[in-house]
Amino acid sequence: MKSHRFDPAILREYDVRGEVGRQLGIADAEALGRGFATVLREAGGSTVVVGRDGRVSSPGLEEALVGGLRAGGVDVVRIGLGPTPMLYFAEASMEQVQGGIQVTGSHNPADHNGFKIVFGGRPFCGEDLRELGRRAALGDWSAGQGGCEEVQILGTYVERLLSALHGLDPDALASLRIGWDAGNGAAGPALERLIENLPGEHLALYTHVDGTFPHHHPDPTVEANLADLKALVAAKSLDFGVAFDGDGDRIVVVDARGRVLWGDQLLMILAEDLLLRSPGSTVIADVKASQVLFDRVTALGGRAVMGKTGHSLIKSEMKRIGAPLGGEMTGHLMFADDWYGFDDALYAALRLIAATRRLGKSVTQLRDAMTEPFNTPELRLPVADARKFSVVEEVAARLAQSGAKVITIDGVRVSTPDGWWLLRASNTQDAVTLRAESASEAGLARLLALADAQLAQSGVSRG
Structure with a gap:
């Protein structure tokens, strides 16, 4: 493998995730291993722990991932089937490892899969993943022949x-x-x-x-x-x-x-x-x-x-x-x-x-004993991936111009005497998400009306 191009949709903000056979496959797993091995070696690391979930596609993806890591010149410790936190535990507690990768589709449908990555006890996400994408496109990878061992860690965990x-x-x-x-x-x-x-x-x-x-x-x-x-x-x-x-x-x-x-x-x-x-x-x-x-x-x-x-x-x-x-x-x-x-x-x-x-x-x-507010679940409104962030930016700009009380650390959370409502672009789906909370049912209805009015101006409806 000289280089590789990932489907950009699978390099998510928090992890790597996609539909197997359409967005994600064996070549992606191998390229991910090559890229992560390169980053790890550049930081002075030498060993990665790898685990997997129980999805039908996980054994094959794990095998390709391990192959890519070893071809990138790092040693691999395989802990086999288990929950993602067991992989995190292994990375945190095994002195010889500096990073970890779990093959998992998390809570997604059975035909999806992906990877969650940790490096030096910290999440490897966002710009880190996009950097792997850039390296793969250039074939900017280290080379070597890493070793491999299997370790049982369930009992210790x-x-x-x-x-x-x-x-x-x-x-x-x-x-x-x-x-x-x-x-x-x-x-x-x-x-x-x-x-x-x-x-x-x-x-x-x-x-x-x-x-x-x-x-x-x-x-x-x-x-x-x-x-x-x-x-x-x-x-x-x-x-x-x-x-x-x-x-x-x-x-x-x-x-x-x-x-x-x-x-x-x-x-x-x-x-x-x-x-x-x-x-x-x-x-x-x-x-x-x-x-x-x-x-x-x-x-x-x-x-x-x-x-x-x-x-x-x-x-x-x-x-x-x-x-x-x-x-x-x-x-x-x-x-x-x-x-x-x-x-x-x-x-x-x-x-x-x-x-x-x-x-x-x-x-x-x-x-x-908990206060019982009136609130919505997280409402997901379908919006194209190329459009979803723009919708939130447009709403935020209009609210700022109107003098509304907003928090913009992640999307826009709007506070009014009735409570609050939140609009943000999903980092995992082609959607924007809406949530609202009030002390009264009437207040919740007014909050949703405000949100609906803003969404309508950007061509989005709750349906």
Whole structure:
């Protein structure tokens, strides 16, 4: 391979992702390996750890990726099938490696796949990925013949996960009754090993890895995909239920009454627990998160910071300012106090268990205590990739001219006496996303009317 041109649509802001056979294939995996090996060697590195999820296309893509890395002159440690956080853990804990790549389509449909990359404990994303694209087009790659070894790390990873419960009363943990839904994703084997070692009663759904996702789509942020977990929690009168996405880096929770706790609501619980033990800590949440979260962190004496949407961007900002906790509404939750600063749904679930015991309240009681605003889910409005950023820029310009109160760190978040609404260009889809929140139903309707009026001026409708 002398050079390679990636489909520009697959080099996303946070990772590499596309439809297999149309946008993404074996040659892309090999070229990605060659490019990353070159960057790693230029920085003085020599070894990369590689993992994969359970998609049908993942073994072939992994094989090509490893071939590209070795041809670029770096050694490869293969850890095999597992969740993306296990790859992050391996990169953070194995002294001989300086970077890591997970072959995964995350929460996307079964015919999609991609790569999540970490370099020196930091996300490798955005401009880093675009640089790989430029190098590939020029064939600007190092050459060599790297070695390869296989390492089993699942047991070590699960043992480290369990440290989240150290110091808690075993009797209090023994009363736990929890449901789990791995969704046939890559977290299944780790979940099985984990619950074997957890006190209490644990009922698990779909831990068998199946890249066709036969039971439901691997995205727990779509509430319809939680139907089986809700039914399990209700039928067995469980304390709560936990759902993971296809590669185990996102978490959604269902309480005993069947209510969903999204990422920003889970952050409220985790922040309260953190701030009791580390007063004044900084908590970062993305621009899509509820204002209730930011207000709650402030009320608890913490420093609430609003950041850009994107798991890679939140992790980078946490490192930059030294925040011990961060997350997104979509369920990426990151811990940097007693963990490594990356998003891990399995670890987040254990931290939630620990928080309920330290706070002395169940998940349902903590959910009962939350302010209940009127808000929309994340509404995705189809807009061509070439047009979506322009739409947001046009809306932002008109709002600035009108003197509206806006935050523009990621799209445009508009505050009014009724609450707020947000418009931003999706970094993963041909769409703009809209979300709004108010203290009243009438206020929410007025916010959406304002957003609709702005969108109409740019030729976009909610339909």
